[in-house]
Amino acid sequence: xxxxxxxxxxxxxxxxxxxxxxxxxxxxxxxxxxxxxxxxxxxxxxxxxxxxxxxxxxxxxxxxxxxxxxxxxxxxxxxxxxxxxxxxxxxxxxxxxxxxxxxxxxxxxxxxxxxxxxxxxxxxxxxxxxxxxxxxxxxxxxxxxxxxxxxxxxxxxxxxxxxxxxxxxxxxxxxxxxxxxxxxxxxxxxxxxxxxxxxxxxxxxxxxxxxxxxxxxxxxxxxxxxxxxxxxxxxxxxxxxxxxxxxxxxxxxxxxxxxxxxxxxxxxxxxxxxxxxxxxxxxxxxxxxxxxxxxxxxxxxxxxxxxxxxxxxxxxxxxxxxxx
Amino acid sequence: xxxxxxxxxxxxxxxxxxxxxxxxxxxxxxxxxxxxxxxxxxxxxxxxxxxxxxxxxxxxxxxxxxxxxxxxxxxxxxxxxxxxxxxxxxxxxxxxxxxxxxxxxxxxxxxxxxxxxxxxxxxxxxxxxxxxxxxxxxxxxxxxxxxxxxxxxxxxxxxxxxxxxxxxxxxxxxxxxxxxxxxxxxxxxxxxxxxxxxxxxxxxxxxxxxxxxxxxxxxxxxxxxxxxxxxxxxxxxxxxxxxxxxxxxxxxxxxxxxxxxxxxxxxxxxxxxxxxxxxxxxxxxxxxxxxxxxxxxxxxxxxxxxxxxxxxxxxxxxxxxxxxxxxxxxxxxxxxxxxxxxxxx
Numbered sequence: 001x002x003x004x005x006x007x008x009x010x011x012x013x014x015x016x017x018x019x020x021x022x023x024x025x026x027x028x029x030x031x032x033x034x035x036x037x038x039x040x041x042x043x044x045x046x047x048x049x050x051x052x053x054x055x056x057x058x059x060x061x062x063x064x065x066x067x068x069x070x071x072x073x074x075x076x077x078x079x080x081x082x083x084x085x086x087x088x089x090x091x092x093x094x095x096x097x098x099x100x101x102x103x104x105x106x107x108x109x110x111x112x113x114x115x116x117x118x119x120x121x122x123x124x125x126x127x128x129x130x131x132x133x134x135x136x137x138x139x140x141x142x143x144x145x146x147x148x149x150x151x152x153x154x155x156x157x158x159x160x161x162x163x164x165x166x167x168x169x170x171x172x173x174x175x176x177x178x179x180x181x182x183x184x185x186x187x188x189x190x191x192x193x194x195x196x197x198x199x200x201x202x203x204x205x206x207x208x209x210x211x212x213x214x215x216x217x218x219x220x221x222x223x224x225x226x227x228x229x230x231x232x233x234x235x236x237x238x239x240x241x242x243x244x245x246x247x248x249x250x251x252x253x254x255x256x257x258x259x260x261x262x263x264x265x266x267x268x269x270x271x272x273x274x275x276x277x278x279x280x281x282x283x284x285x286x287x288x289x290x291x292x293x294x295x296x297x298x299x300x301x302x303x304x305x306x307x308x309x310x311x312x313x314x315x316x317x318x319x320x321x322x323x324x
Numbered sequence: 325x326x327x328x329x330x331x332x333x334x335x336x337x338x339x340x341x342x343x344x345x346x347x348x349x350x351x352x353x354x355x356x357x358x359x360x361x362x363x364x365x366x367x368x369x370x371x372x373x374x375x376x377x378x379x380x381x382x383x384x385x386x387x388x389x390x391x392x393x394x395x396x397x398x399x400x401x402x403x404x405x406x407x408x409x410x411x412x413x414x415x416x417x418x419x420x421x422x423x424x425x426x427x428x429x430x431x432x433x434x435x436x437x438x439x440x441x442x443x444x445x446x447x448x449x450x451x452x453x454x455x456x457x458x459x460x461x462x463x464x465x466x467x468x469x470x471x472x473x474x475x476x477x478x479x480x481x482x483x484x485x486x487x488x489x490x491x492x493x494x495x496x497x498x499x500x501x502x503x504x505x506x507x508x509x510x511x512x513x514x515x516x517x518x519x520x521x522x523x524x525x526x527x528x529x530x531x532x533x534x535x536x537x538x539x540x541x542x543x544x545x546x547x548x549x550x551x552x553x554x555x556x557x558x559x560x561x562x563x564x565x566x567x568x569x570x571x572x573x574x575x576x577x578x579x580x581x582x583x584x585x586x587x588x589x590x591x592x593x594x595x596x597x598x599x600x601x602x603x604x605x606x607x608x609x610x611x612x613x614x615x616x617x618x619x620x621x622x623x624x625x626x627x628x629x630x631x632x633x634x635x636x637x638x639x640x641x642x643x644x645x646x647x648x649x650x651x652x653x654x655x656x657x658x659x660x661x662x663x664x665x666x667x668x669x
Contacts, residue, residue, distance in 0.1 A: 057495065058491070063491030063495050065457075066461060066488060066492065068461060071461040073458060074469075104646045106435060107642070108649065142647050167650060240653055
């Protein structure tokens with residue numbers, strides 16, 4: 001069955017099915033119950049599954065994640081939410097020193113099976129610390145897995161997949177895409193491992209994730225008008241990165257532009273660029289280009305468009321690569 | 325807006341119990357015996373550190389009654405202890421394998437070798453206070469599952485300053501989760517004394533802010549600790565969280581690398597009350613039994629020493645194998661490279 005849904009509704013549907021199928025699953029966080037979350041992603045779940053399984057927690061992110069760790073130790077499979085990306089910072093002690101290494105510390109005896117949902121990235125003119133791109137920070141921590149869907153179909157299926165995984169998964173939802181609709185094919189998830197070619201092309205590969213996938217697809221459409229054939233790869237899994245998939249695309253096109261909202265220095269663009277250089281040394285037609293946020297705190301709404309890679313900035317990146 | 329009437333209910337008064345405390349002789353002997361093992365282990369471990377067997381060790385000398393007394397009050401079939409790094413008395417009190425536990429201090433594996441689900445205590449770890457939240461989440465799970473189990477969260481006066489402890493107390497009180505917050509107020513957080521650490525001097529006083537009962541007890545009297553923890557656990561199972569503040573004293577240094585003479589005087593150390601081991605000896609009141617128990621404790625710790633010295637090596641593969649349940653391809657590659665580059669044959 002295929003249905004047209006927004007990403008927000010697709011995640012809501014996945015959560016509803018998980019709660020129905022898995023008695024050990026719980027959804028909790030700030031305002032996720034009665035209100036249904038500030039983005040209404042958890043709308044209706046408390047009514048359906050009860051306040052004991054869909055919990056409005058006190059306002060304390062470390063508490064939310066520490067509670068998740070304790071639940072996982074007891075064999076439950078929590079799906080906590082931090083309300084906004086920047087609110088993951090107060091929870092970093094629990095994420096980094098506890099959740100990421102409890103499996104290690106206990107030599108595998110107490111796995112931390114959980115999915116932390118993080119409404120992520122910018123693009124909605126939100127206040128400070130409501131538009132952070134923290135994927136590299138999380139990917140750097142041993143013991144965590146990181147995934148970021150780009151559309152409703154991916155959001156639905158990747159969340160269900162993440163919930164089945166025995167390790168802690170950081171699920172980064174592109175909040176600027178919550179309301180964009182798309183087909184969700186419930187029966188045919190497609191391959192949920194690794195990256196995905198979102199558009200095929202011959203001349204150059206753009207690697208992106210989250211909200212930057214849709215923007216890169218627009219860039220590819222514009223470039224096609226100038227007879228430039230761009231392949232867009234949705235990285236999806238940021239840890240582990242799909243090394244073979246990313247390399248295969250760039251081996252074909254010879255050119256790569258990596259697009260992310262996060263600051264450039266020590267961002268995942270650097271990691272992917274290093275991967276491509278290592279695996280495709282001598283075969284690249286041009287140096288790997290990066291189009292990213294700047295090394296500045298995510299600016300206030302009025303400057304957001306200067307910060308987040310725009311279609312024009314991505315086109316400049318494409319041009320630099322093609323003209324090298 | 326007018327000030328609403330205060331809705332905070334007066335928390336239950338759990339301590340002291342109306343009929344006093346009586347602990348039977350058999351239980352007292354079990355407690356005393358494990359206190360002796362803890363004391364001998366601590367004394368010996370400091371020697372092992374001086375001999376170069378252990379890189380460092382944080383002795384719990386003086387806290388045996390608080391740790392053993394509370395741990396033995398737990399129901400091992402359904403309860404769970406969440407510990408940090410100075411809780412060997414809890415480990416002994418739960419009859420957890422000491423060689424497995426000492427694997428952490430031997431620098432073989434951070435957290436030791438025990439399976440928490442079997443030994444009923446979490447691995448030891450260094451970020452104090454963080455485990456109070458794990459206790460809360462674990463306890464909430466027991467409530468959901470209807471096991472009747474309760475969690476006990478161990479921390480000290482120093483850790484009580486951590487935000488996580490307050491978040492745990494509030495979460496537990498709001499959700500009425502079965503948690504006993506067991507504070508060992510030992511007077512010192514490394515070199516920082518209580519008056520610089522805890523405003524007002526009592527961690528238990530904070531419980532009222534979270535509408536939960538608190539008990540201030542003599543942490544050096546093992547009978548009192550055992551009885552108080554039993555009362556707290558039963559209350560927690562039925563009604564929700566309780567704070568126990570056990571007053572005790574860290575009679576040794578923070579760790580073998582520490583020099584307490586830089587921050588406290590011998591006069592202060594001499595002015596302490598009776599050693600909890602002597603208190604236990606008086607409670608047991610059987611010198612013949614005591615002498616035998618001392619011997620058994622020496623033998624038990626000697627067995628640990630022998631096991632520790634028979635060369636137990638750690639496989640470097642473990643470093644890679646326990647990061648995830650499902651290893652990433654990157655980690656597989658790094659492990660292969662590590663094997664190739666360290667294979668000197």
